[in-house]
Amino acid sequence: MLGIGAAAAAATSKLLTPASGSTPNYMALYHLNRAPLQPSKFLRLPPGSAKAHGWLAHQLQLQVDGLAGRMSEISDYLDYDNCGWIDPSKNAWEELPYWLRGFGDLGYVTGDKRVLDLSEKWIDGIIDAQQPDGWFGPNAVRTALDGGPDMWPHMLVLNTLQSYYDYSEDDRVLPFMVKYFQYVDKQPDTQFSKGWGSTRWADNLDALLWLYNRTGENFLLTLATRIHKSAANWIDGVPTWHNVNISQGFREGAQYSVISGDPAHLAAATHAYDTVMSKYGQFAGGGFAGDENCREGYVDARQGFETCGWVEFMRSFEILTRIGGDPIWADRCEEIAFNSLPAAFDPEQKGLHYITSANCVDIDNRVKSHHQFDNNFAMQAFMPGIHNYRCCPHNYGIGWPNYVEEMWLATPDRGVCASMYGAGEVTARVADGQTVKIVQQTNYPFDDTIRLFISIDQPTAFPLHLRIPGWCHGASVKVNGKQVDIHAASGRYAILNRTWTGGDRVELYLPMTTTVRRWPSNGNSASIDHGPLTYSLMIDEKWTQSGGSKTWPEYTVAADSPWNYALDNVDPRHIQVHRKRGQLPPNPFTLSTAPIELRTKARRVDTWTVDDEKVISPVPASPVLSTEPVEEIILIPMAAAHLRVTSFPVASPQS
Numbered sequence: 001m002l003g004i005g006a007a008a009a010a011a012t013s014k015l016l017t018p019a020s021g022s023t024p025n026y027m028a029l030y031h032l033n034r035a036p037l038q039p040s041k042f043l044r045l046p047p048g049s050a051k052a053h054g055w056l057a058h059q060l061q062l063q064v065d066g067l068a069g070r071m072s073e074i075s076d077y078l079d080y081d082n083c084g085w086i087d088p089s090k091n092a093w094e095e096l097p098y099w100l101r102g103f104g105d106l107g108y109v110t111g112d113k114r115v116l117d118l119s120e121k122w123i124d125g126i127i128d129a130q131q132p133d134g135w136f137g138p139n140a141v142r143t144a145l146d147g148g149p150d151m152w153p154h155m156l157v158l159n160t161l162q163s164y165y166d167y168s169e170d171d172r173v174l175p176f177m178v179k180y181f182q183y184v185d186k187q188p189d190t191q192f193s194k195g196w197g198s199t200r201w202a203d204n205l206d207a208l209l210w211l212y213n214r215t216g217e218n219f220l221l222t223l224a225t226r227i228h229k230s231a232a233n234w235i236d237g238v239p240t241w242h243n244v245n246i247s248q249g250f251r252e253g254a255q256y257s258v259i260s261g262d263p264a265h266l267a268a269a270t271h272a273y274d275t276v277m278s279k280y281g282q283f284a285g286g287g288f289a290g291d292e293n294c295r296e297g298y299v300d301a302r303q304g305f306e307t308c309g310w311v312e313f314m315r316s317f318e319i320l321t322r323i324g325g326d327p328i329w330a331d332r333c334e335e336i337a338f339n340s341l342p343a344a345f346d347p348e349q350k351g352l353h354y355i356t357s358a359n360c361v362d363i364d365n366r367v368k369s370h371h372q373f374d375n376n377f378a379m380q381a382f383m384p385g386i387h388n389y390r391c392c393p394h395n396y397g398i399g400w401p402n403y404v405e406e407m408w409l410a411t412p413d414r415g416v417c418a419s420m421y422g423a424g425e426v427t428a429r430v431a432d433g434q435t436v437k438i439v440q441q442t443n444y445p446f447d448d449t450i451r452l453f454i455s456i457d458q459p460t461a462f463p464l465h466l467r468i469p470g471w472c473h474g475a476s477v478k479v480n481g482k483q484v485d486i487h488a489a490s491g492r493y494a495i496l497n498r499t500w501t502g503g504d505r506v507e508l509y510l511p512m513t514t515t516v517r518r519w520p521s522n523g524n525s526a527s528i529d530h531g532p533l534t535y536s537l538m539i540d541e542k543w544t545q546s547g548g549s550k551t552w553p554e555y556t557v558a559a560d561s562p563w564n565y566a567l568d569n570v571d572p573r574h575i576q577v578h579r580k581r582g583q584l585p586p587n588p589f590t591l592s593t594a595p596i597e598l599r600t601k602a603r604r605v606d607t608w609t610v611d612d613e614k615v616i617s618p619v620p621a622s623p624v625l626s627t628e629p630v631e632e633i634i635l636i637p638m639a640a641a642h643l644r645v646t647s648f649p650v651a652s653p654q655s
């Protein structure tokens with residue numbers, strides 16, 4: 001068995017040292033899809049290849065010191081000695097797998113020894129508890145669905161092991177997974193259409209293809225096809241309206257297209273996404289109105305999106321970026337990462353809430369009894385929420401570590417791709433196996449310039465792919481201070497094909513402009529973007545510790561300033577941008593540290609109120625009558641506002 005300390009060393013040497021005396025086989029290095037699979041456009045680098053700097057590193061550190069990093073102190077689902085994933089006679093289900101999946105990757109991207117050691121302890125215990133027939137985990141789950149196995153929580157464990165293996169190359173992992181899938185292969189087709197797993201088998205398709213690329217075991221592909229044909233049908237429509245099922249399930253067709261080669265299967269993911277978003281995603285932030293299930297008629301910006309939904313949507317977008325290479329998925333992943341994910345936590349990441357809404361002017365811990373939201377439990381206060389929010393606190397930790405891991409991708413043409421942006425660095429293999437290190441210096445998304453510093457031992461030709469976001473027009477690139485002529489169309493990749501030398505510098509300029517989006521199906525409301533960030537009304541927030549402990553506080557948040565404004569003018573030229581001077585704060589996602597403000601004119605709308613349970617009413621249809629005086633309002637990045645109005649009505653002084 002390989003300890004994680006040794007695993008870390010192995011991973012480092014794997015990344016940094018070309019095999020001596022031979023040309024490394026690029027296919028073996030990054031596991032290109034084996035025949036007969038279709039090639040993917042990009043390849044995931046081993047976890048640990050990319051590190052974060054700046055505010056992104058600070059978010060990871062908050063996670064290490066906060067809820068995800070210390071959850072084993074407070075979650076009885078993570079009691080090692082009483083957990084069915086370690087002792088099959090005990091009970092357990094999805095909570096430990098959810099947590100361990102994000103916790104493991106948190107260790108790989110931060111190198112935090114405590115996190116690495118604890119995740120190794122759990123992984124060792126899970127591997128050691130595999131039974132002779134391949135089953136692992138709680139025995140009770142073997143017969144949980146009509147006498148057959150519930151294989152849903154195992155999907156999470158397998159994804160955990162994929163990352164662990166790519167980081168450590170621990171040789172126990174592949175046989176463990178093959179043996180488990182031999183068990184799955186013995187199940188009747190009908191078992192794949194039962195339980196939560198029925199709409200979430202995309203998670204297992206990922207594991208099956210990953211394992212096939214590393215073992216060549218043919219039965220994995222026939223099993224994947226059986227699952228695809230037996231489980232929920234994501235090809236012809238949307239088979240569930242549950243927000244998390246959608247967020248992780250909608251991509252299934254695209255994953256299956258790697259086996260089938262059918263472009264219609266690849267397109268099915270886009271169709272499913274468009275079907276959901278065109279009806280329920282009619283506001284900014286990247287989510288949709290799914291405060292458990294989508295409900296007919298509940299599409300306003302006040303509806304919430306589950307924290308599990310944020311991280312699962314991001315993960316799906318990352319997988320789709322790699323499979324089909326359409327940069328729109330990376331755009332969408334950034335949209336959630338920068339505008340919604342940090343809004344789901346308190347600023348110290350000691351707690352989170354179950355749902356986050358684009359419009360929300362009060363966060364309390366009371367049940368809403370008028371069916372404002374689909375769920376009938378209190379979902380808004382910030383707290384660890386181990387039992388009442390249950391899935392979200394255990395699951396949220398995958399968000400930032402996966403983001404950092406997927407910022408850089410390997411490319412089949414033996415280069416690297418900057419797929420999503422943020423301060424950090426990456427070490428990757430290029431060309432015939434040469435090691436390149438690229439440091440990314442930027443305050444993105446709060447600034448429009450990204451500088452890349454390249455270190456490589458000898459001059460080496462390889463392509464550097466740069467994603468040009470769909471919102472960006474007029475991107476430009478300099479290499480070593482000289483403008484280069486590239487096709488930097490928005491929503492495409494600019495590819496720099498050249499021989500790179502240590503010390504080379506690339507400067508990517510992604511000009512950000514202010515734009516206004518209108519949402520016709522939500523009363524023609526308006527939201528304001530500047531570059532990749534959406535902006536919300538700055539509302540004074542009154543935070544009250546409503547429970548919990550000093551270490552694990554629970555908070556409610558009340559509005560301490562007016563919020564019911566309609567925009568007086570939606571011409572972007574009348575919206576001013578103010579950048580705060582000086583260094584970017586470690587956590588830019590708070591009211592007081594938000595590094596950019598927008599200022600514009602608005603009028604109060606007295607008829608726009610909260611209901612008797614402090615839930616904001618739907619946005620009034622625009623134009624809305626207001627004869628109130630024109631005032632200047634301040635807007636801040638959406639995720640820095642824990643109370644926010646993001647979808648505004650537009651005012652008219654005349655009826």
Ligand SMILES: [Zn+2]
Nearest residue numbers: 306308391392
């Ligand atoms: Zn959840």
